[in-house]
Amino acid sequence: MSGATDPSPAPVHESPSANDRFGHLIERRDGVDFPFYNGVPAALSVRQWVLVWASVAVGFAALILIPQPNNFVALIPRILFVAIPLGVLARVTREHWKALFRRVSGRDVLTMIGFALLNLAVSAGLALIVQSLFDVASNEAVDDAGKASALDTVAFYVGTGIQLVGEEVFTMIPFLAVMYFLFAKAKLSRKTAIVVAWLLSAVWFGAAHLQTYDWNFAQAFIVIGGARLVLTLAYIRTKNLWVSTGAHIINDWTLFTQAIVLNAALFAL
Template sequence: MDYPFIQGQTPEISRNGWIKIIIVNIISVLLLANGIIHGILTSILNWIPGFSHGGQNMLYQPSLANVFAGILTGVIFLSINIWGFSSTVGPRWKELFKPLKKNDFWQILKYFILSMVVGIVTGLIANRLFGHEVNPANRIQASHPGAWLVFLEGRVENLFQLLGEEFIAIAPFLALLQLGRLKKWSSKFSFWLALIVSSILFATYHLSTYGYNLGYALMGLTFTRMVLTLPYVKTKNLWVSFAVHYLYDLFSFLLSFLVVVS
C-alpha cells in the first residue's frame, strides 16, 4: 500500500498523531456547521464602511460582509485541516498532493461521471425512504435577478471548502489503513473497512446540512463519498479527488440552480 505516511515497518504517524488529526477535522466541521466562523467574520467585516449594506433580499443581494465572510470561512476551514496534518508531520503533509499527470484527467472524468450517477440514484432513494431534504445552497434559482453572482460566489467558496473536505475524508481513510497494517488484517479487508467507515463519517459531518436527518445523510452521501475517495485510491493524489468532488458539486448545484427545487 503505497499511501503516504503508512509506508515501511514503522508507522509514519503514531496512533496519537492520527487521533489529533481527526479531532482537528471534527473541530473544523463543528465550527463550519454551526456558523461560528462565519458569524464572527461577518461581525468584523460589518465594521468596514459599505460592507454591511445589502439589498432587500439578502439571499440574492447579500452584503459584502456576508460574501467575504463566506469565502474566508472556506479558507479558514481548509487552513485548520492543513494545520492538523502539518503540526503532526511537518512539511510532509504536502505528500498528499502530486503534480497532475495526463492520465489523471481521465480519472477525473471517469469518476466524475460515476459520482453523478451514484449521487442521483442514492439521492432519489434517500428522498423516497427518508423524506425530501434540500441543501441550503440549493435555495437560489437562476430565474431571480442577481442569482448568477450569488451562484458564482458559492463556487469560489467551494474551492476552499471542498479541498478542506478532502482532508476530513482522507484522514480517517489513511488512519484505518494504517490500523489494518498494524493489526495484520488482509489488505482487502483493511481497504473496505477504511473506505466504508471514512465515508460514513463524512456523511455524518453533513448532518446539519440536511436538517439532522441521519437516514437521509447516510443514504444520500455515503456511497457518493466512496466514489469520491476512489480517485485518491487510484492516484494517491488529493488534487484528483478534489477535482472530482468539485465538479460533482458544481454540476449538482448547477442542475438545481437551473431547475426549480422545492
Template sequence: MIASTGKQKIQETDVQRIRRNKREILDSIYVTYLSVKLVPLHKLIIQFVFSLLLTLLYTTPMLADLLNVKNITDASLSLKLLVPSLYTIPQIALFCFLFKKNLLMFFRKLDKKQIKLSVLAGIFSFGIAIGIAGLFQYGLSYTSADNENTVSFVLSDTFGLIIQLLGEEVLFFSTFFFILKLFTYTEKPQYGISICISSVLSCVLFGLAHLSTYDYHIMQCLFIIGLPCFIKILLLLKTRNLWCAYTAHFVHDILGVLMLALGTLVNQQ
C-alpha cells in the same frame, strides 16, 4: 480471417487492459497500506481529532452567529470567503506541519490523464447519488431535505466552495488514514479488508458531518452523501493523489448545484 484476427487482438488488448488496471489497484492498495504504516500514529490522531472538532464547530450555527452572517443575504465576496477559510486554512496548516516530510505521499502534480479521470469520477459519483436519491424518493417513500441555501447558490459562491471542499477532503482522508493506520498493527495484515473497513467508516463519518446542512436527514447523509465517496477512495488508490479526489468532489458538487438551480428556474417558469 483477417477481420477475425483483428477482432481477437482487440479482445486480447481489452482483457490485458482490465488485468493491468486490477494489478495497479492491488499494487496501490499495498503501497497505500505501507505508506500509512510509515506515518506516526500520533500525527494521524492529532489531524483527525482537530479536523473532526473543527467540523463540529463549522456545522453548527455557533460560527455563523459569532460572525453575524446568519441572516445576511447579500454578503460581500470577502465575507463569503472568510467562513470557509476559517474551516479549511487551519486544517491545511496543521496538515502541512504534521506531514511536511510526507506531503508527496498525498499530493502530486495533476496531469491531463488524472484530470480527465477525476472529472469522470465526479460525474459517476454524482450519477450514483442521483440514483440513490431517486430510489429513496420514489421506491422507498423517502422525502429528502429541501436545501434552500444550495438552490440559491450564485456564481461568487464558487470561490467559497473551492476553499470549503479542500477542508472537507482533509476531514475525509484524515479519517481514512487514521483508521487504516490502526490495521497496520495486526500481525497478519489483510490489505483489502482494512481498506474496505476504513472506507466504510470514513464515508459514514463524512455523511454524518453533513447532517446540519441537510436538515438532519440521516438516511440522505449516509447513502446520498456518504456512499458515493467510495469513488474517491478508488480514485486515490488509482492515482495516489489527493488532488484527484478533491477535483472529483468539486465536479460532483458543481453538478448538484447546477441541477438544483436548473430545477428552480424550471419551476419558476
C-alpha cells in the same frame, strides 16, 4: 521538541506486494502507495494520529459554527476548514504533508471527469430510491445558489471550491488514520484495511451532513455516504487528493450550476 509535533522515525516498510494490492480496475499499476499508514514518508504515533484527526473535527467546527451571512464572509470558515487540519498535519509531518497531493496529469483529469460522471449517476439513483421510501430534505446551499448578486455567486463558486478541498481532507485523513490502526496496530492486511477505512470514512462523511439535511439519516448515510464511496475510489485509485477533489468539484458545481440556471429562469418568468 519531541512529542505531538515530531513525527516518529520512519520504519522501513516494503512496498505492498501484488497480492496485497487490488486489481488494475481499482488501483493503478504505478507502484504508488498511500502515505503515512505504514510509516512512509513519515511515521505518526497514535497520539499524533489522534491530534491530526482532532484537527479535522476542529476545522469542521469552524465551518459550521462561524456565521456565514453571505458567500464573502463564508470564505473565512471555508478557508479554516482546509487550513486547520493541513496546518496540523504539516506541523506533525513537516514537509511530508504534501504526500497527500501529487502532480496532476492528463490521465488524472480524465479520471476526475470519469468519477464525477459515475458519482452523478450513483447519487441520482440513490436519491430516487431514498425519495421513494422516505421524506427528504432539501439542500439550502443548492436551493439558494445564484439568488444573490453576480459577485456573491462568484464568491459562492470560489468558496465551495475551497470547501470541497476541505471535504476531501476531512475524509482522507480519517481514512489514512483507520488504515494505520488496522494495518500497523491490528496487523490486518492492506486490502482489509483499505476496505474498512473506505466504509468507515463514508459513514464519517455522511454523519457530517446530518445537519445539512435536517437530520435525515437516510439522505446523509445512503445518498451522501454512497456518493462518498465513489469519490473515495478516485483517491484509492490515484493516491492523489487533487483527483478526488477535482471529481468532487465537477460533481457539485454541475448541481450548483443547474440550480443557478433554474433559479434564473424562474426569476425571468
